Amino acid sequence: MQQSGFSVERSIAFLLGIVLLCWTGAVAPAMAQPLLPLHPIPLATLEMAMSKPLFSFSGKRPTNLGVTDGKLADCPGTPNCVNSQAPDTDVQHKIAPLSYTKSPTEAMTALKGVIQGMKRTQIIREDENYLYVEFTSALMGYVDDVEFLVDPSAKVIHVRSASRLGQSDLGVNRKRIEEIRAKFVQKNV
Structure with a gap:
């Protein structure tokens, strides 16, 4: 304008x-x-x-995302990633999955609603048990790749959130997952 x-x-x-x-x-x-x-x-x-970043440091979309043998990709050695499927001994990357009590379909619907209510998000891929979302930072336009995988036998949704660029994220990925968890819990799923 x-x-x-x-x-x-x-x-x-x-x-x-x-x-x-x-x-x-x-x-x-x-x-x-x-x-x-x-x-x-x-x-x-x-x-x-x-609502648009002033800069755009988006990097290239990773090619290792998605589900392989029922698992999300491991975190790289950098501290800018969290993964609920990381070994318990990997305290730097380990985060709890999202728990739910209703059906997997209801859980994914609630999760998608939480994500759509957040700023600067774009759903890239959505399957019955998998969701891949890009989150873009407000100022610099950094992109984080966030994945969710439903495990119906354990009644949890595994999460992986990783920055595309840099080493440190100042805890942004962990904070984002905890924010999503809090909003997800409020939906009583």
Whole structure:
């Protein structure tokens, strides 16, 4: 959307730059007047602009995802991955699966509802007992690959969440799975 020759994104970037300059003391707030008049931006437009990352460090989609012999892929040696099927001795990557009490179909429906209610998600693949979702970070556009696999005999949904790029994720993948778990439990599945 264009306004007076400036895009919404450029207007937001300009305002963020002024805020940063004021915050660091590089410019006094009185000097932080825009050179060109700014027009009011509707809230819905701001929300839409902020829903997309400013950068895109998405990397390439991994080729080792999916289910092999009833298991999700192992985590790499980096700390930016969690997996409920990791050995108990692998405390860096181990996380509990999601438990459910109703049918596997009801559990997957509830899980899909939780995921669709989260921001910057895209369901890539959905089967009866498997769900693969990409989560994109707000600022830098990093993509995490998250998989869910129903184990009907144990009444659990195994999870694997891994960053595509980098070494550390500052605990983001573990926090995301715990957030999903909390919302999933609220659905009384």
